[in-house]
Amino acid sequence: MTVAMSRAVKAAPAVAIMQPYLFPYIGYFQLIAAVDQFVIYDTVKYTKKGWINRNRFLRDGEPVVFTLPLDKDGDHLDIRERRVAASFNPDRLCAQIAQAYRRAPHLDETMGLVETVLRIESTNLFDHLRRALALTCAHLSIDTPVRTASEIEGVTDLRRQDRVLDICERLGASTYINPIGGTALYDPAAFAQRGIALRFLRSRPFAYGQANHPFVPWLSILDVLMFNPRSSLRAVLTGGYDLIEQEDNLCPAGASSDASSIPRPSQAVPG
16 A cells, blocks of 8 residues: 655645646656645646647657647637647547557556546646646655645736745745746745745656666656556655755755755756
């Protein structure tokens, strides 16, 4: 029986706020496991060239992009306003993933997750992403509460750092943790003025066997699950990263999130 990954209850919690992504890489789930409350944006603009509705799996040793296709709506729409294309065939995508990982040791249990996620009946993109995240966290025994930004803040004109600070204050956060790619986006002094510590999480390299092919890092969490037993991933999810205040200030991995932070992938890493 797998034990859920939980944190000690704090009077003032650590919080992370991110866009939702389709089956994101393992660092995203390290971030969720490291905080007390995880918030996903629903009222931010959908970006075409990001990883919101696509990711990569491994086929014959090569990374292949898979996509949840969308209707051709206007670029001004928020994530929660975008619709999945009527042409989307979940059975076809499931078959492609199953064929690519036909020799993976954990194919059956991972395909159970994939099929449950991809076959939901809603045509709303955010419904798909939120459900995928919740089910994948449950599959990994991560019990961090996942909240939706609009349910916390209501209607807001705040943007970027100001919006993050507002959500943190509404949740009574003592610490805001972001992937390390955000070091250039946030001003530690602005957080300190609000009594909030700013931390960043940097994932450590995590290599594993991929059916005798040269290792390809930072693929979708599906690749990790296909080749690794879930019982072995607990240590990677809870301590396979370095928690830092900034690039040159390293804190011990596994230290309290009140005094540390979360990992960043390189710019080449998908969500």
